[in-house]
Amino acid sequence: MSNFTIPVGPLNVALEEPMYFKVDVHGETVANVDIHAGHVHRGIEYLVTKRNVFQNLVLTERICSLCSNSHPQAYAMAIEQIAGLTVPPRAEYMRVIADEIKRVASHLFNVGVLAHLVGFESLFMHVMEVREMMQDVKESMFGNRMDLGAHVIGGVRFNIDDENIAYLKAQLDRIAPAVAEITHLYRTNGSILGRTRGIGVLSHADAVDCSVVGPVARASGINYDVRVKAPYAAYDRLEVPVHTLSDGDVWSRAIVRLSEVTTAVDILRQCLDNLPAGPTSCTTERPSIPVGEAIGKCEAPRGELIYYVRMTDSPRPERVKWRVPSFMNWDALRIMMKDAKIADIAIIVNSIDPCISCTER
């Protein structure tokens, strides 16, 4: 058998995002992977220092579409820490609601794309149709399908009336059985199992070495979830089970995501049942932000997202730095792809749910 070097990407590896892999193959087996990034660098870290605190809420939201709620949330948490603002309890619960709605949609999207890459197109469309129920929820409650615009400094800027609560509950009642059915399919369907079991394995030891986060870590048996380890918003008052599996293959990562969707639906129900009354923001005016620095972190659908913000006496931050989950996870691709078949490359890349726009900003 002869050796080749083949390019995979930079367009259309798994999702429509640019990532370039230079793959050395021996016959049909991957021998070495070289990852090249930098195709969607937009200079957002620089732009953030040119806009004021309030404009940045919108800018950080547009770094990435699938984690578009987690970015402003971590940013707002850091700013609130600098300004010493206390978010009212109702707003904390509503931040959880926004967070979990995004998580359901994001995980279903990734699991759907997995079916597409396996070649099971009708299942892909079915999962996307189920996800569409959550998209309708986002559009009805927040006014946009992707960019929720849920956060302001000091709270949230949407409100939930009884009509919205009834609508969300009705949608959850429709989504829960559909997700249960999808999970059963992913657990039993031969086409899915044949292409995902034992593929792209990341052992527990390798997962620790690579410091992977989010569903990728939990599928390799690492019990780490920011919502439990360092609760923010209202997560300390809610029951948040962490799902872990030990195999660390593509299938485990999909099942962890599907289990988290079920959990998210449950957390949403808990929030709606315990939603306290009161204001949704600690101030309706624009608070002044003093000099200081702070770190905010939250659990984005892909894992731990950390924001560092430093304010000087200017209305614009001097430095904002964020570490996104995909940055930690894509290094593990080298290990997952070792000795994989060329045909499995796309499935393995999709299994870490890579967010190139977050990572390269």
Add this chain to the structure above:
Amino acid sequence: MNYVRTLIRNLIRGPSTEVYPFGPAWTPVHFRGRVEFKLSSCTACRACEQVCAPGAIRFDKTPEGLRFMLWHNTCVFCGLCEYYCPTDAIHQTDDWHMAHATAHQYEMAIRELISYVSCTACGAKALASAPNPAGVVPPFTAEEIEIQRNLCPGCRKTALAERGVK
């Protein structure tokens, strides 16, 4: 195969997509679409200009007054302007029919003028903006707003003090 049941059910249900443009498309009540500006409520505090992330909102000083400008082609429909407006002068409607020919690109903007007036009390040049309602108890009546609108900032303060507001 267990998927066949799901497939048949989806087939019986028919298409999930909407027939738009041949029929109406569902639009939620809270949809964040085209922006509406109510000139009579604007206090010219310029909060919207400050929070506007893409810089779609701009206030320009002209010889006739202060001009409010909002470019829909630059707007990202985030809704921060509506949230921070103290008088609800700016509002997002559920209208999303924004596709247009390139020839009409300069019409996709709101241009309104807050004109200069002579203060009815002292005659100084002043902006005919709405008074800021923050902290005014009891709230302004429609008549009072019209009187305040034609006063300069100094005379507005005097009028408020005479009204007995802290």
